[in-house]
Amino acid sequence: MADKEAFFKSITEGYATKGDAITLGAAMLDGETLTNAFVKIPLKTLNRHGLIAGATGTGKTKTLQILAENLSEKGIPVLLMDMKGDLSGIAQPSPGHAKIEERHEKIGIPFTAKKFPVEILSISDQEGVRLRATVSEFGPVLLSRIMDLTETQSGIVSVIFKYCDDNKLPLLDLKDFKKMLQYTTDEGKEELSKDYGRISTASTGAILRKIVELEQQGADLFFGEKSFETEDLLRIDENGMGYINIIRLTDIQDRPKMFSTFMLSLLAEIYATFPEQGDSGRPELVIFIDEAHLIFKEASSALLNQIESIVKLIRSKGVGLYFVTQNPTDVPDGVLSQLGLKIQHALRAFTAKDRKAIKLTAENYPISEYYKTDEVLTSLGIGEALVSALSEKGIPTPLAATMLRAPMSRMDVLEDSELKELTDNSKLIKKYSEVVDRESAYELLNKKIEIAEREEVKAKAAKEKEAAEKSSSRSASRKSSKSTQSIWVKTLTSPTVIRSVLGILGKMMR
Known part of the structure; x- marks a missing residue:
């Protein structure tokens, strides 16, 4: 039996803050909430x-919801990737429940039901603000890495x-790039050579096949105008609460290339457009x-290297990235090493491979004199998690098995009627609903080709005319020559000429 008082002291001191903070819940020891x-x-x-990790059904999504709500409440905007379609309820208050009240009583904080300002976004045909980016904004390096091209390609x-920059040919969508x-x-x-x-x-044939693969995953809906402006993610409502922007991605779970294309584009654009923040005290x-x-x-x-670079650099812009997945091993080591907060829900050991994975996961957390981490990982209940964070000084906090608070909004x-009301009142939907298809590389190249073809037809016609004229001239000359010859023959063989010639010859003989 661990020393409860010593543990309580280590938690309260280890998680003490002078500045503003989010309270996740209360620490647990030997199954008891303190x-x-x-x-x-x-x-x-x-x-x-x-990182928020854990087996299916252990409460990862609700933990994400708790963090998003508390950030919004403190005036910090949030962007959520909603793969399962179960986060839109944040726009409505929780109906409450006796078990929620009981949980909060154990933790030591009152429960308050609350709704939050929500904006629904989409990168497909689903309802919401359409997110788009042009091929030019994407850039050659990122586009090549997304398609996994060779160095030559x-x-x-x-x-x-x-070439497009030099000749003022806008590359807006995949149609432009294919052209x-x-x-x-x-x-x-x-011209290009x-x-x-x-x-x-x-090589161009290989690139074209990669483009077709992207199109099959729905990327043609993402590339184009009007481009989404990243500052629209930073809105605060009239009550000083940060908007929770929810991107509905339920229809692209089976299209990982599309998802990674979108995410990298968005992160690269945020990094390029957000100002440096330094140590501002809040994200x-x-x-x-x-x-x-x-x-x-x-x-x-190459793509993994790009992701790792963005994760390392983007925090200087005041942006925090939180990966939600089943197992920490889903995240590459280079990215995992950059993650300061780790919230680990229960893992289940059904096979020898599972048990090895749990032991490996346990090694990612600080050593604790109060827990056998690998055992705790398999015994956590729903809404409970091991937490390891960074203090205000950047020092890892004590490992704490935590009873998490409940979401304030609907779980x-x-x-459909609520979603329609939300989208009908959206200012951003009005801003981005129009699909713009202005003159770009596709149309300009078609015009250029048409002009070249017309010039070619004109040149061909001129050559044919010139050839015809030369042929006609030669024919006329031949006809003239033949006519002259004919006249001379007729003249020389006429009876008068013959008689004259014979007369002259007769006189000469006499």
Whole structure:
């Protein structure tokens, strides 16, 4: 039996904060919740990223909901990736329950039902604000990495972007990019080879197949205009609460390439547009990526390096990234090592492989004199988790098995009528609902090709006319020559000429 008083002291001192913090719940020891032994996460460290992991049904999504609510309440906007479609209920208050009241009594904090300002976003045909980005904004490097291109193929993509920049050909959607690929190996082959080097038809064919693969996963809906402006994620409502932006992704779970394309584009745009924050004391935006293994699934080493770089750099912009997945091993080690907050729900050991994975997971947490971490991982109940965070000084806090507080909002989806009301009142839907298809590379290249074809037809007609005229002139000359010859023959063989000649010859003989 562990020393309860010593444990209580280690928790209250280890999680003590001078600045603002989020209270996750109360620490547990030997299955008992210690009232007022609060486990707190300082706002100052929330841009140090984090992980929420655990087996299916252990409460990961509700933990995500708790964090999002508390951040919003403190005026910090949130972006949620809703893969299962069960987070929209944040827009409505919790109906409450006796078990919720009982849980909060154990923790030592009152329960308050509350709704939060929510914006529904979408990258597909689902209801919500449409998120789009142009191919040009994506850039040649990221586009090449998403498609897992070879060095030669990546070079061709860079050449295409450079040619389009030099010739003022906007690359807005995949239709534009495909047209450019066709142009480089057909009509514009000679033009590009003169200024940019020869481009292999085999390489452009391989790139085109990769583009088609992206289109099959729905990327043609994502690439285009009007581009989403990242500052629209930072809105605060009239009550000073941060908006919780929920991206509905229920229809792209089986399209990991589309998901990773979108996520990397969004993170790269946020990094490029957000100002440097330094040590501001609170994050500007916190992003939760549910079913995070989809980002890393089938990702090439180049793509993983890109993700790792963004995770390392984006916190300087005041942005925190939180990955939600079943097992920490779903996240590459290079990314996992950057995560300051770890909330680990229960894991289940059904096989020898599972038991090995649990022992490996336990090694990711600080050593505790109060817990056998691998045993605790299999005995946690629903809504309980092992927590390891960073203090305000950046020091890892004591490991705490935690009874988590309940969400203040509804733990269920919105009804269709509620969702319609939410989207009907959205200012952003009005802003981004219109699909813009302005003149871009596709149309401009088609015009260029049409002009070239007309010029070619004119040149061909002129050559044919010139050839016809030359042929006509030669024919006339031949006719004239024949006519002259005919006249001379007729003249020389006429009876008068013959008689005259014979007369002259007769006189000469006399």
